Amino acid sequence: MKQQQVTALALYSGGLDSILACRVIAAQGVKVKAIRFVTPFFGYELLAKEAAYAAKAKSAFGIDVSLRDISTTFLELLRAPKHGFGKHFNPCLDCKILLVSEVRKLLPAYQASFIITGEVVGQRPMSQRKDTMRVVERDSDCEGILVRPLCARNLLPTRPELDGLIDREKLLGFNGRGRASQRALAKEMQIEGYPTPAGGCVLTDVTQGPRVERYYQEHAAVTVADIWLLLVGRQYRLPGGGRFALGRDSKENDLVLARRAPGDLVLRMTDRPGPVGVLRRPTGDDLAAAAGLVVRYGRKVSPEVPATVAAEGDQGSMTIKALPLADTVFQSWQW
Ligand code: SF4
Incomplete structure (x- = not known):
C-alpha cells in the first residue's frame, strides 16, 4: 500500500x-x-x-x-x-x-x-x-x-x-x-x-512604531483602513479632527492615492506640480487646512497668489483657492 x-x-x-x-x-x-x-x-x-x-x-x-x-x-x-x-x-x-x-x-x-x-x-x-x-x-x-x-x-x-x-x-x-x-x-x-x-x-521602525502607538493611545477604535493610511507620507491630524496624508514624492503620491477609502477626498493642485493628499473625515475648516498644506508642499507656488486645489470625492469634485500654509500654523497638526 x-x-x-x-x-x-x-x-x-x-x-x-x-x-x-x-x-x-x-x-x-x-x-x-x-x-x-x-x-x-x-x-x-x-x-x-x-x-x-x-x-x-x-x-x-x-x-x-x-x-x-x-x-x-x-x-x-x-x-x-x-x-x-x-x-x-x-x-x-x-x-x-x-x-x-x-x-x-x-x-x-x-x-x-x-x-x-x-x-x-x-x-x-x-x-x-x-x-x-x-x-x-x-x-x-x-x-x-x-x-x-x-x-x-x-x-x-x-x-x-x-x-x-x-x-x-x-x-x-x-x-x-x-x-x-x-x-x-x-x-x-x-x-x-x-x-x-x-x-x-x-512596528519596529523608529518613526512608524511610535506613530502607531500614539494612534492607539488617542483612538478607542482603530480600523485597518485608518492604519493603512497612517503609514504613508506626511501625516496630520487637522484641527477639526480630520486625518490627512500627503505624499512626499511621486511614489508616495501613488501610495497615498492607492490607500484612499470610500468617503475620502483626494486633493491636488490643478495647475502646478505638487503632492497628492487624502483627507479622511474632515469637519469644520479641515478641507481649507488640507488645501493649504497641499499648496505649502507644491512647486512653483507663490506666497501671495492663491493656487487652485481640486478636492475629488465619491460624488464629484470641487476646487478651492488656497495660499501656502505657514509652517508655524501646522506644526502641531503633524504626526
Ligand atoms: S511584531 Fe513585527 S517584527 Fe515582531 S515578530 Fe511580528 S512581524 Fe516580526
Whole structure:
C-alpha cells in the first residue's frame, strides 16, 4: 500500500530563514505548504498581487505559498499584548504566538501533521531565545508539533522527529545572530535572489512604531483602513479632527492615492506640480487646512497668489483657492 505523503505547514515570512526552513523539510520528501500572514504592518501590499507573488516564490525558491490577511485580529492584539512590546511598538512574542496559532488552525484543512518556522535560537533578543521559543509553543498550543528545522538540533526532539516523519539527523543546529551558516546553506541549495534581512515590519521602525502607538493611545477604535493610511507620507491630524496624508514624492503620491477609502477626498493642485493628499473625515475648516498644506508642499507656488486645489470625492469634485500654509500654523497638526 502506498504511504500517504506527510504534509507540513510553514509560517513563512519570505525571508531567507523561512525559505531555508521550507526547503530543508521539503528535501526530506515532506510536502510543504507555506502560509504568509499579512497585516498593514507587514506584507499588506502583497494582497494586490498575490498571484504574481506566489508564482515568484514557486519559480525562484520552489515554495508553494498562500497569503492570509489577519489584519483585524492583529489590530486587536496590539491593544494589549500579553507579553508586552519590544523597543518600539512591536509585540514580537505575542505576534509569533498569534501567527503560529493561526497556522495550527489550518492543519486539518491541509491534512498537515506539523508546523515549521525559520526561527534560529539566539537570533532575535526577545522572540528567538530558547525560553521564549518554548513560550511560543506553549501559548500557541503547539507543543511537540512546532519544528524549527534550522536550529532543531539545539532543541528537544519534536513529535514528527520522534515518530519518524522527519529525520532529526538531517535538521540543522544553527544558533546566534550570524548569517554565515544561512548564506552557506542557501549556496549549497542553490537558492539565489532572496531578500535581505532588513525591514519587513513597520512596528519596529523608529518613526512608524511610535506613530502607531500614539494612534492607539488617542483612538478607542482603530480600523485597518485608518492604519493603512497612517503609514504613508506626511501625516496630520487637522484641527477639526480630520486625518490627512500627503505624499512626499511621486511614489508616495501613488501610495497615498492607492490607500484612499470610500468617503475620502483626494486633493491636488490643478495647475502646478505638487503632492497628492487624502483627507479622511474632515469637519469644520479641515478641507481649507488640507488645501493649504497641499499648496505649502507644491512647486512653483507663490506666497501671495492663491493656487487652485481640486478636492475629488465619491460624488464629484470641487476646487478651492488656497495660499501656502505657514509652517508655524501646522506644526502641531503633524504626526
Ligand atoms: S517584527 Fe513585527 S512581524 Fe516580526 S515578530 Fe515582531 S511584531 Fe511580528
